[in-house]
Amino acid sequence: MNMAEIGYNHRHGKNFCIDRPNGTESWLMLIVKTPVHFRIGGKDIRLSSHSFIIYRPFTPQYYYPASSEYFDDWMHFFPDEAEQKMMNDLNIPLDRPVEIADITEMSEMIRNMCFEHYSSNTYKEKAIDLYFRLLMYKTSEKLHKKNTFPNHNESIYSEKLLWIRRSIYRWPGRDYSIDDMAKELSLSRSRFQHLYTETFGVSVNKDVITSRLSKAAELLKTSDISVKEVGENVGYSNTSYFVKLFGSYYGLTPLQFRQSEDK
Structure with missing residues (x-):
């Protein structure tokens, strides 16, 4: 192609x-x-x-x-x-x-x-x-795929759930509160989490982490800003925690990841 x-x-x-x-x-x-x-x-x-x-x-x-x-x-x-x-x-x-x-x-x-x-x-x-x-x-x-939403009775929430997920991947650096997201759908915290996972096959917390670390990887590949700034850009003010989380996801520290992309 x-x-x-x-x-x-x-x-x-x-x-x-x-x-x-x-x-x-x-x-x-x-x-x-x-x-x-x-x-x-x-x-x-x-x-x-x-x-x-x-x-x-x-x-x-x-x-x-x-x-x-x-x-x-x-x-x-x-x-x-x-x-x-x-x-x-x-x-x-x-x-x-x-x-x-x-x-x-x-x-x-x-x-x-x-x-x-x-x-x-x-x-x-x-x-x-x-x-x-x-x-x-x-x-x-x-x-x-025949059944986009597993429970047809819950389809009234589909648009808002999709918007929330798109927002998570579009703006990964935002502070996403499960309580606020649940409130937007007029659901309890536990019901929102269950419905989100049932709909997309992944938890909302995992989606937030995936979107943030994907954006972090992008910044490491395409910019020369510091690891601290990368972490802050994707919602992690604690640099040590960001480095640990990034390492567990990619198998490399942010600096190692950047160096591997430069080769």
Whole structure:
């Protein structure tokens, strides 16, 4: 797969609009994190805050925010014949937008591909190829998973749960209080934790840690700020605790991790 350009978690205002009557020469995948309007066949379609679309070359592209702000991940790419066959075999829709219950994993793939694309890593092209295939598999899983929310009776909480999880990964440095999150859903602390784990297959505490350490790894790879500052940026004011937690997650201290990325 030949990557042309890629972007992760881009933000635009309410006046943002893409209007390409003749599309682009490349394929384009968008993962949209906020409500959005797509114009398909002359008709505007509004989707909620978790959707994606894959445009083939020269397909008209027209989309704009359905709220006061717009966030998306995107990539312009050229899949080879095998990758196009893979998308077809996985029944991934093309040229039409699709809502997804949880785009977190898909967005993480884009983030990893973005870091690789703009890195000087020796095997970045091979890594991008692997991430792309994994992205397609994960997309197919999301599309064909029958029960997005295990307990249908709890589906009234789905939007807020998804927003909370997206916020955790979008702003990892925030101070996340389980009591405050539970209050937002008018649930008890224990019921909120149970519902979160039941919905996403992971505890809210683990998601907070994962989002913070992933962001820390990004900062260590892409900046020269101190380990103390990295920890503070991701919500850990106690440097010793941050170093210990990072080491248990990655198997390296922050400094060792930074040095390994520099090789």
